[in-house]
Amino acid sequence: MVYFVKYFSIALIVSNFNLIYSDDVNIRYEPTWSSLDRRPLPSWYDEAKVGIFIHWGVYTVPSMGSEWFWINWKNKNEKYVKFMEKNYKSDFSYQEFARDFNAELFNATQWALLFRDAGAKYVVLVSKHHDGYCLWPSPQSFGWNSMDVGPKLDIIREVSSAIRQHTDLRFGIYYSLFEWFNRLYLNDKLHLFMRQDYVDNKMIPEQMYLVKTYQPEIIWSDGDWEAPVKYWKSQEFLAWLYNDSPVRDTVVVNDRWGIGTSCHHGGFHNCADRYNPQTLLKHKWENCFTFDKTSWGQRFDIKLSDFLTMEEIISQIVTTVSCNGNVLINVAPTKYGTILPIFEERLREMGKWLKINGEAIYGSKPWHQQNDTLTANVWYTTKSDPRSNNVTFSVNIYAIVLEYPYKTNSININPWNVFVKHPLASYVNYKGLKEELGTKIKSITLLGLQNTTIEWTLNYSSLTINFPDKRHIDHEGLKYAWTFKIATELSDF
Incomplete structure (x- = not known):
């Protein structure tokens, strides 16, 4: 006995954890949570454990406060208002920052090799944040994307190609469903989301294009909290993604697909930013956190004490993985396309630790x-x-x-x-x-x-x-x- x-x-x-996350084949999923939630998470994700998040966009030009600079300024936050009054003309617009988002020192290969050396197994790039600026030449965002204004580059193409050519890391994208000041979205909101002009003419075409063109193996959805799932047509998109998309066999998604979905529906559960319950969760989950304790975007109004120490970073990795989670660790490049030395130092030290201790982490x-x-x-x-x-x-x-x-x-x-x-x-x-x-x-x-x-x-x-x-x-x-x-x-x- x-x-x-x-x-x-x-x-x-x-064995139970292996069964839960084994791959499934020959199943077609219906656009309902009861069907979509039955899809097994592709096994590569659970084995990977460590990912890198990249927040990079126009908000790195003012480089103050956080990536929520535009909305904070427009909402008359005193800190942001004083910053603009001191440094820019009175009629300056947020869109004008894009001219200085030149990325003149950007080298995607250097990024890819650094993330590999950091011990990461996947990378998630912010394709579009809440300001609506796209890091690819989106036809639905004419004049407000990285090919039309700013670096004049398809950033997603550059990063995804470098990762796939020089490393064995998986590539994924973050996509914000809503946009703070998009007229189509604001009009739908005014009509209590009974209209879906923004979803049909902007959001879904962009989502489909991103998947078909760049074939990301992670779709990290965000900006969903103002509207219900039905408005976003999230279930229809996920059914297509799982059934007919070019990444249907390997793609993983998170849980931010509309009001009430976080921590309940989707693929892995993210639940909240910097989520680390430090207790075993049966459903696969992810702890996304930042080296900078308060901001996801790069900022210059920062002190050394605002950065996580290496001990704190390793503690986040260990306590998360022990409880069935993955970590997605955010890096914030500058407007020039460089990664600040303190971020690089943290990444390389993390890589050294994982090189020694990775046997206890990966897989x-x-x-x-x-x-x-x-x-x-x-x-x-x-x-x-x-x-x-x-x-x-x-x-x-x-x-x-x-x-x-x-x-x-x-x-x-x-x-x-x-x-x-x-x-x-x-x-x-x-x-x-x-x-x-x-x-x-x-x-x-x-x-x-x-x-x-x-x-x-x-x-x-x-x-x-x-x-x-x-x-x-x-x-x-x-x-x-x-x-x-x-x-x-x-x-x-």
Whole structure:
């Protein structure tokens, strides 16, 4: 019975997540949530874990406050009004900023290689934000796109081509459904969204063009919150996307498709900006956050303290992935097309950490408990060992330590705490289970120091793991968070 409980508990957890996100074929989806929500999420997304978000547009020219500059200025926000009065003529319009959005130092290949080196597996580019400015030559946005005014480039073409030619990252787009000052939209709004002139003549043609032309594998929808799903025709668009589009087999979408859809419908759930519940969610979700704590767009009115530290960034990655989420980390280029050194530094440091610890992140699954009950700031992920066979079932448990134990140079953890909570555990002696599991721990290693012997002991209530000499850890450049790989083998089940 001990062997059965042990195998059943671990195998069920690992296999269930694989089943939930396996690919499905030969199904046609109806334009209803009951049908669309049954589509399995393509498996590549769950395996990828780490993505890069790019907010780049006309709002980088004033480079003040945030990417919501236009609406804040027009709504008479004092900070923005004073900025404009001090720096621009009285009759200056937001559209005039586009002339200075020249991107003269933009190099899409450099971007792509940087994102690859950062350890990202996918990229989402903002194709159009709420100001309506398009980063492609949209016929529905004549005179207000990156080919007609500004850099005179098809930015989406440049970025998507560079990513696909120089990396193995997936490419996706963000698209804002509404536009603050679009006349068609405002007229539809005036008619309580009983008219759909904006949707039929602007939004849907752009969505279809973007998918057919650039074939993005992520559609990250936003700007949906003012109108219902029926107005946006979101279900019809998603049915076409899943059934007949050129990316129907691999595309993933988020959950912002109209009033009431966030955290309920769509593909992966985003729920809110910077969403990180730090608890296991059964439905796949994504934590999108920014290096700049307040703005998604690049701004110069920023202090060093406004940036996330590397420890905070790694903590976001670890706590999100442990709870079945992905991270989408925002980068904000300047109007020149450059990425500020502090953003690059954060990305490269993130890449170094993932190069060492990525085994515990990419392709991992949530363990049956997400964080440790004995020691704070220890989080878990797991993978089944591909060397498992009909005789043994091998599972690697990754214990990621977010705070170094300077006083003790060791941690006490209990990765198997859930076994005593399992309904079948009433048949199992708790102490006996612990002792037996101890005999089945094959090895414990510290990622980045795999050739260094790790000392450990298994007691009645905890597993004690000793860190190597801190000087050795520092010499190898292991920092921000440290991952112990606990290789276990369960047999005779």
